[in-house]
Amino acid sequence: MQNLTLNQKRVLDFIESYKKRTGVPPTYEVIGKHFGYTAKSTVQHYVEVLIKKGYLTKEHHLSSGLTLYKEGNLVPLLGQVAAGRPLEHHKFDERLEVPRNMLKSAGSYFALEVVGDSMIGEGIFEGDYVIIREQNVAQNGDLIVAEIEDEATLKRFYKRRTRGGGATTLNEQVELRAANPKYKPIIVTPEQTFRIAGVMHGLIRYTN
Numbered sequence: 001m002q003n004l005t006l007n008q009k010r011v012l013d014f015i016e017s018y019k020k021r022t023g024v025p026p027t028y029e030v031i032g033k034h035f036g037y038t039a040k041s042t043v044q045h046y047v048e049v050l051i052k053k054g055y056l057t058k059e060h061h062l063s064s065g066l067t068l069y070k071e072g073n074l075v076p077l078l079g080q081v082a083a084g085r086p087l088e089h090h091k092f093d094e095r096l097e098v099p100r101n102m103l104k105s106a107g108s109y110f111a112l113e114v115v116g117d118s119m120i121g122e123g124i125f126e127g128d129y130v131i132i133r134e135q136n137v138a139q140n141g142d143l144i145v146a147e148i149e150d151e152a153t154l155k156r157f158y159k160r161r162t163r164g165g166g167a168t169t170l171n172e173q174v175e176l177r178a179a180n181p182k183y184k185p186i187i188v189t190p191e192q193t194f195r196i197a198g199v200m201h202g203l204i205r206y207t208n
Contacts, residue, residue: 008046015031114130119180135196141158
């Protein structure tokens with residue numbers, strides 16, 4: 001989990017905007033002056049945290065000034081996903097910055113904002129952003145975004161075989177499990193339209 005506090009995000013956004021505007025990253029002194037930090041150690045702390053969380057890198061051989069490069073990628077924010085009852089999701093014309101270490105596997109990624117409380121047992125809360133690798137297959141136990149009748153939900157995926165009408169007939173049944181005891185598993189019936197939209201690869205939370 002590569003979470004940023006609001007202050008950490010403000011520092012990161014300032015570094016990015018300054019570099020875009022001037023062509024060079026800001027020095028510690030420039031960052032401190034912008035935010036009113038009188039101690040250089042305060043700026044160093046924020047920079048070190050952003051490096052540790054994978055959002056920045058630093059050229060260590062440069063002692064004067066700060067040379068930073070963004071290590072995050074922008075992924076499309078496609079809307080909201082229910083960690084509760086299935087919720088229709090809408091495509092937003094927005095992008096979310098994600099640390100590169102959440103995007104290790106090749107493929108396409110997107111982000112969704114979590115709504116609901118059914119996955120709190122997994123440490124996933126309303127307002128979090130889940131990073132999803134787009135794929136239509138999953139392993140038992142994977143955290144997936146599933147679309148059921150054009151509605152999206154975030155759940156643990158399980159597929160099991162059940163006996164059909166005949167003694168030797170086996171059917172596959174998909175079960176989507178919450179991580180909150182007040183929600184029952186969702187059993188996907190053969191009559192329902194179901195597809196796996198992707199598998200969760202990371203989570204971002206902005207905290208005060």
